[in-house]
Each structure stands twice: as structure tokens, then as C-alpha cells.
Amino acid sequence: MDKQYLIKKALEAQEKAYVPYSNFKVGAALLTEDGELYTGCNIEIASYSPTLCAERTAIFKAVSEGHKKIKIIAVVGDSDFTYPCGVCRQVIREFGKDATIIVANSEEDYREYKLDDLLPHSFGPEDLEEKEQE
Numbered sequence: 001m002d003k004q005y006l007i008k009k010a011l012e013a014q015e016k017a018y019v020p021y022s023n024f025k026v027g028a029a030l031l032t033e034d035g036e037l038y039t040g041c042n043i044e045i046a047s048y049s050p051t052l053c054a055e056r057t058a059i060f061k062a063v064s065e066g067h068k069k070i071k072i073i074a075v076v077g078d079s080d081f082t083y084p085c086g087v088c089r090q091v092i093r094e095f096g097k098d099a100t101i102i103v104a105n106s107e108e109d110y111r112e113y114k115l116d117d118l119l120p121h122s123f124g125p126e127d128l129e130e131k132e133q134e
């Protein structure tokens, strides 16, 4: 599956965003290590804090279906290169320590990162494993 296809799926997911409060639409599409594709959009709630970002919608869909390893995730939003928020970076860290993150304006105009570029010196599951072994 090529990157352009993943961006296309993220753009399609973006159209489904439920954003009555911010009117800021975000879409995400991810590929799991075992070859499954999941998409997500942001979903806003009137009391604000339950709002879910597009990336986490896609990731939680994948994990809840048994696919816990993210290989690559593409994100599109209404700003010029919409980057994943800090919370989403930490969630990607949980399920895709070596994931590639594509931040795209369009299928032709995109930037590519590793999770470590966007969340250096991160904390993750392995830190807790070390503690358990003591």
C-alpha cells in the first residue's frame, strides 16, 4: 500500500468529522503491521473534554479489533500541515514505537517523520517493564 493511498483514505475520513464546536476537521488513516487499514475522524462533544482526535479514533478502532501494532499513520487537517497533538503522539508511542507518521496537506504535499522525531526521549511501556523486573 502506498503513502498516497493512505493519505487519500485520511482525506475521506476527514469528511466524516463531527466538529460542531471547532469546525476544524481532521482525518487519519493507519496501516497495521499485519496489513489492516483503519481510518478515523475527530468527534467533538458538547461538554468538550470527551472530544476524540482523529488519530486516536483510528488507533482505538484498530486496537479494539485486535491490531495493536501501527506501522504507518497519515494525518490531514484544516491547517497547513496539521500535526498530531501531544496526547495522540503518546498514544502512537504505545502502539507504534517505530511508526512512520505522515502529515499531509494533499496526496502530493506531505511530510514524513518517525515517531521519535515528534516525541523524542519518550516514556513508554518498556519503562514499566524494567520496573517490574526489579
Ligand code: THU
Residues within 6 Å of the ligand: 019, 022, 024, 026, 041, 042, 043, 044, 051, 052, 053, 054, 055, 083, 084, 085, 088
Ligand atoms: N484534533 C485532532 O483530531 N487531531 C489532532 O492531533 C489535533 C486536534 C482535533 C480535536 C478537535 O476536534 C479539533 O481538532 C480542534 O482542536
